[in-house]
Amino acid sequence: MLLAALLAACLAAGWGLRPSSASAQQSAAAAVPEVYLFKNPKPAPTLTATSLDGKPLNLAAYRGEVVLLNFWATWCGPCREEIPEFEKLQTAYAGKLQVIGMSVDALPPSSVAKAAAKMGINYPVAMASAAVQTRFGGMPTIPVTFVIGPKGEIEQTNHGANPYLVFDTEVRSLLGLPVSVKVARIDQLSPDGKVGTIDIPGIAAELKQLSPAKRQKALAALNEQACTCGCEWSLATCRVKDPSCGFSLPQSKQLIAALKATK
Secondary structure, three states, rough: OOOHHHHHHHHHOOOOOOOOOOHHHHHHHOOOOEEEOOOEEEEOOOOHHHHHOOOOHHHHOOOOOOOHHHHHOOOHHHHHHHHHHHHHHHOOOOOEEEEEEEEEEOOHHHHHHHHHOOOOOOOOOOEEOHHHHHHHHOOOOEEEEEEEEOOEEEEEEEEEEOOOHHHHHHHHHOOOOOOOOOOEOOOOOOOOOOOOOOOOOOOHHHHOOHHHHHHHHHHHHHHHEEEEOOOOOOOOHHHOOOOOOOOOHHHHHHHHHHHOHHH
């Protein structure tokens, strides 16, 4: 009953469907309060492949640099929106950053190579085999960009199209350069896919204001209610996996406020 009441309050607030990816990205770029990296990063899986231009590609060879490992496809609109950002980053941080594109296309490599050339991609692109996709989580949605630090550890996993400011801040932080946006360290998802911590990007302060009993109810509701951005994740999961999402943040805040007002 509690969740139903909270959901009704959310719907009354007028939350709608996700707008075009371009407008969603512009909204996110205008409101990036913090950028998040993992508290306890884990080593990235091994990755060896052959780039579309026939050169060997080994993730381990970039130890000491920051790597943006981007899983994308030629047919994916949000993926194509991010590519100019990656091209700009590759040029700006040459020698310190390596962007790698992993295509999940079913097209022949030659067709992907032509598309990559047409888009002016200035970093290596390879085909992501089924085994590689599985090793990195199965790619239920794209784009997905694994942010790998100089020690070869996954520092963040960016789901969906993200603003340039997010990637730039992540890269600069991992390189020890000054940043204009606060960078916070957060917990990763628990093994069952649910968020078991109140240290959730954007709503941790609100959760701490609740009594222990209400905090437990809020966390349960956040793990149950779906975000309306189209990600098919719960609000809690969306906040952890995609902190820049402009939909899960207001929905989560509204849910917590509704619960706080109950007796």
